[in-house]
Amino acid sequence: MKKYYDILGLSEGASKEEIQEAYDRLSNELEPQKNGNHDFFIEEYAQLEDAYAILTNKKSPPIIIPKNNSSSNHNSSKNNSAGSIINFKNVLIFFIIIFILVISKSKSNSYDSNSYDNSAIETPAIDTSLVAVDTSAVFADTTVTISNDIEYYETPENGFSPYNDYFGQGVYEEGTNNEFVIKNSNETDAVVCLVDYYSGTKIRNEFIRKGSSFKMSNVSNGTYYLAWFSGNNWSPNLVMNDNFVGGFQSDANFSKSDSPKDLMKCEGDMRWTITLYSVENGNMSQKGITENEFFN
Numbered sequence: 449m450k451k452y453y454d455i456l457g458l459s460e461g462a463s464k465e466e467i468q469e470a471y472d473r474l475s476n477e478l479e480p481q482k483n484g485n486h487d488f489f490i491e492e493y494a495q496l497e498d499a500y501a502i503l504t505n506k507k508s509p510p511i512i513i514p515k516n517n518s519s520s521n522h523n524s525s526k527n528n529s530a531g532s533i534i535n536f537k538n539v540l541i542f543f544i545i546i547f548i549l550v551i552s553k554s555k556s557n558s559y560d561s562n563s564y565d566n567s568a569i570e571t572p573a574i575d576t577s578l579v580a581v582d583t584s585a586v587f588a589d590t591t592v593t594i595s596n597d598i599e600y601y602e603t604p605e606n607g608f609s610p611y612n613d614y615f616g617q618g619v620y621e622e623g624t625n626n627e628f629v630i631k632n633s634n635e636t637d638a639v640v641c642l643v644d645y646y647s648g649t650k651i652r653n654e655f656i657r658k659g660s661s662f663k664m665s666n667v668s669n670g671t672y673y674l675a676w677f678s679g680n681n682w683s684p685n686l687v688m689n690d691n692f693v694g695g696f697q698s699d700a701n702f703s704k705s706d707s708p709k710d711l712m713k714c715e716g717d718m719r720w721t722i723t724l725y726s727v728e729n730g731n732m733s734q735k736g737i738t739e740n741e742f743f744n
Contacts, residue, residue, distance in 0.1 A: 451499075452498075452499035452502050452503050453499075453503070455495050455496060455499040455646075456470040456471060456474065456496070456499055456500070456503070456646070457470055457474070457644070457646030457647035457648075458470055458647075464504070467500070467503050467504065468504075471496065471500045474496055474646065475493070475496060475497075475500075478492050478493045478496060479493065480493050483708050486708075486709075488708075488711070488713070489708070492671075598681050598697050598698060599681075599683055599685075599697065600681065601682060601683055601684060603637065603657060603682055604655045604657075604682060605655070605657075606654070606655060606656055606657055606660055606662045607654055607655065607662060608654070608655040609652070609653050609654060609655070610639060610653065610655060610684075610694040611639070611641075611650075611653045611692060611694070612653065614691075614692055614743070615641070615649075615650040615653050616649075616650075618651065618652045618653075619651040619652070619668055620665075620666040620667075620668075621666055621667070621668040621669075622666055623666075624666055624667060624668060624669060624714070624716055624717075625666075625716065625717045625718075626665075626666070626667040626668070626669065626714040626716065626717070626718045626719075627663055627664060627665045627666075627667060627718075627719050627720070628642060628663070628664040628667060628672075628712075628719075628720045628721075628722065629661060629662075629663050629664075629719070629720070629721045629722070630654075630656055630661060630662050630663075630664070630674075630722055630723075630724065631661045631721070631722070631723040631724065631725075632656045632657065632658055632659065632660055632661070632662075632724050632725075633658060633659070633678075633723075633724055633725035634658055634659040635658060635699075635725075636658055636678040636679050636680055636696075636699055636701070637655065637656065637657050637658050637678065637679065637680065637682060637696065638655075638656050638658075638676045638677065638678040638679075638724055639653055639654070639655050639656075639676060639677045639678075640652075640653070640654050640656055640662075640674060640675075640676040640724070641653045641654075641674065641675045641676065641742075642664055642667065642672050642674065643672060643673050643674065643675055643704075643706075644670055644671070644672060645670075645671040645672060645673055645706070645711055646670075646671065650675070651667075651668070651672075652664050652667075655682075656724075658680075667714055668714070669714050669715055669716060670713075670714055671711050671712070671713045671714075672711070672712050672713075672714065673704065673705055673706035673710060673711055673712065674704065674705050674722060675702075675703070675704035675706075675737070675742055676702075676703055676704070676724060677695070677696070677700070677701070677702055677742055678696070678699070678700075678701045678702075678703070678724070679695070679696025679697070679698060679699045679700040679701060680696055680697070680698045680699045681696060681697040681698045682694070682695070682696055682697075683695060683696075683697050688739065688743060689739050689740055689742075689743040689744075692743050700739075701736070702736065702737045702738060702739055702741065702742040703724075703734050703735065703736055703737060704734065704735065704737050704741075704742075705722075705732050705733060705734045705735070707733055709733075710732045710733060
């Protein structure tokens, strides 16, 4: 039953109140009609509804029919055989009803499979480089020099995780082969966080030097977006957001890319390439956020 909790972004054994709160939030975010009836949201919403129904005892888990035991008595009575046939018919009728309900719900949404652009659907080795957008108005209040007296320290190596004490150790899963290749600009260093869309958990925080690339490998299956803190003159002693130690003393900037079309879904053997700067024909948008939004 653990997968149903995962769909809601909860730990196994979560309370009824936690289940209800997670369901209310996600059902509002994933409502297909609010998101152009895109295939991604139709599928995710259906999984959410199914998980919620099962965890709140409004629906039984899928029925699994056991195989016949080869060592069992082959002289079973005629009544037992008839009972097996009836059980099989009941299960078949159950799945037919579910299929009809799903078809009816799909029709009620007036969904036209030809009304959207398939190019946004993620595929292995897809390039999700950032789109060239004007962010000057958004970043006007967030790009700042935090310290007037710059102190100079050695720049951390790529892959250094400065905020493990706050966000937790990085989450890895051997065998998934999901990976994110992050290409940084030539202007600023950055600390890039990979964020689980459903739980909001930052499962990785990696330092990436300006003008270089870094690969996050063995990422667990899930749906993600990026949030990053960029700037210059890293200080291991600078206190950020009251209790986070370590930050950029100049050109500090906070950004994320979490719009529905930019979500990155990993299902095994997925490779995403993201640039933290504007490129021609890019297809991912970014927006400025506050220091408090980044660290919470």
